Amino acid sequence: MNFMASKQPENSLLGPEADSQRTLYPYVTGTSVVALKYKDGILMAADMGGSYGSTLRYKSVERMKSIGKHSLLGASGEISDFQEILRYLDELILYDNMWDDGNSLGPKEVHNYLTRVMYNRRNKFNPLWNSLVLGGVKNGQKYLGTVSMIGVNFEDNHVATGFGNHLARPILRQEWHENLSYEDGVRLLEKCMRVLLYRDRSAINKLQIAKITEEGTTISRPYSLKTYWEFSAFANPAQGAVGTW
Amino acid sequence: MDLNMNVDAPHSMGTTIIGVTYDGGVVLGADSRTSTGMYVANRASDKITQLTDNVYVCRSGSAADSQIVSDYVRYFLHQHTIQLGQPATVKVAANLIRLLSYNNKNMLQTGLIVGGWDKYEGGKIYGVPLGGTLVEQPFTIGGSGSSYLYGFFDQAWKEGMTKDEAEQLVVKAVSLAIARDGASGGVVRTVIINSEGVTRNFYPGDKLPLWHEELEPQNSLLDILNAPSPEPMNI
Numbered sequence: 001m002n003f004m005a006s007k008q009p010e011n012s013l014l015g016p017e018a019d020s021q022r023t024l025y026p027y028v029t030g031t032s033v034v035a036l037k038y039k040d041g042i043l044m045a046a047d048m049g050g051s052y053g054s055t056l057r058y059k060s061v062e063r064m065k066s067i068g069k070h071s072l073l074g075a076s077g078e079i080s081d082f083q084e085i086l087r088y089l090d091e092l093i094l095y096d097n098m099w100d101d102g103n104s105l106g107p108k109e110v111h112n113y114l115t116r117v118m119y120n121r122r123n124k125f126n127p128l129w130n131s132l133v134l135g136g137v138k139n140g141q142k143y144l145g146t147v148s149m150i151g152v153n154f155e156d157n158h159v160a161t162g163f164g165n166h167l168a169r170p171i172l173r174q175e176w177h178e179n180l181s182y183e184d185g186v187r188l189l190e191k192c193m194r195v196l197l198y199r200d201r202s203a204i205n206k207l208q209i210a211k212i213t214e215e216g217t218t219i220s221r222p223y224s225l226k227t228y229w230e231f232s233a234f235a236n237p238a239q240g241a242v243g244t245w
Numbered sequence: 246m247d248l249n250m251n252v253d254a255p256h257s258m259g260t261t262i263i264g265v266t267y268d269g270g271v272v273l274g275a276d277s278r279t280s281t282g283m284y285v286a287n288r289a290s291d292k293i294t295q296l297t298d299n300v301y302v303c304r305s306g307s308a309a310d311s312q313i314v315s316d317y318v319r320y321f322l323h324q325h326t327i328q329l330g331q332p333a334t335v336k337v338a339a340n341l342i343r344l345l346s347y348n349n350k351n352m353l354q355t356g357l358i359v360g361g362w363d364k365y366e367g368g369k370i371y372g373v374p375l376g377g378t379l380v381e382q383p384f385t386i387g388g389s390g391s392s393y394l395y396g397f398f399d400q401a402w403k404e405g406m407t408k409d410e411a412e413q414l415v416v417k418a419v420s421l422a423i424a425r426d427g428a429s430g431g432v433v434r435t436v437i438i439n440s441e442g443v444t445r446n447f448y449p450g451d452k453l454p455l456w457h458e459e460l461e462p463q464n465s466l467l468d469i470l471n472a473p474s475p476e477p478m479n480i
Contacts (some may be wrong), residue, residue: 059458229449
């Protein structure tokens, strides 16, 4: 029997849990990011889609941003969490610049910072729902790394998030090599992005390719890829197999 | 993020399917994407399936369920045609679809659109959504992509269209749904059925119109970068 009225607040905003919110599941999400090292630096590609469940709601979302002088960050997953991360990095770069000592944070440092942020959030069961790709060049040294929402992080010659891991990485393992030219790098990324367009439900046909070198960052204007549908089996699926679906 | 992609998820045709009557027959339309979870298992599926020479069905929902229902109905209609001595009517085909959908409603998850032409009633479209309701309509839409088309059809549908107007409407509609529904995509297939027979058409993904925020496809970024700068204006 409960004689004493419970002092527990009914409204969840009145209790000790009031000031923090958890991302339990994502709402507006970006899909794969693919990146590789090439002769002069890093090339990264991502489409411009922001999906809302299965609806392709937003089609001009920039999922790659330049960080400081030496880094480029690409993100998949919850867009609002990505925007929050950009705010954290803004502050990080600002404080770094305020030292005014001629030193600036390189990609390795930014990647490490992001890893700590992602991992500590994961430990509090309140993750930032993103998979991040961090690339850059400083003092001639190329760097390409990735961090996931649970804090898994590593560097490699080519990385990808989400579906890119399943569809793009195998292509890159076959065709990537040291000292790719800019043209070859772009073509290789476009090959990966085209496969993702065919086979990832949340991909849209509007992408950007970003390049970072010692000189600086360039993010291309949005563009679309041509797709191929002229296989005779596509026009006549039942030709060699009557009754097929 | 989702590194444990579920390749064993049931094959579902997210889909956009449409059936429209016109003056003289019907036009059936569908996209071509079959997905397993988020992976596109087949980007060129054929969701418009033949039941008899003059009756076809558009399938949506579970790929397995819609296939098995179509198979049974085709089998029954075949026997029915032999016994009747003439082509089955669209109404009979639709009712058979309904019987299976209704009597197995707890186990099936498939929405179907039956369309065809017979000599008694001409071109007819019947919708058989989840649950097994049978509704005869001048036009009907189905599948996950159809959510994006209710407003469009409210505005664009007109009584007494010609064959070409009806087909253009269907292609435009499926193309609009593909632009917004992640579960729809690929090519647009149409099937036109009238007294003269059946015509199948194929509209590949790169031939469909471009909608809001979609761009003209290019071979490569390199082509755009190497394009000549605009000429100075002659003012």
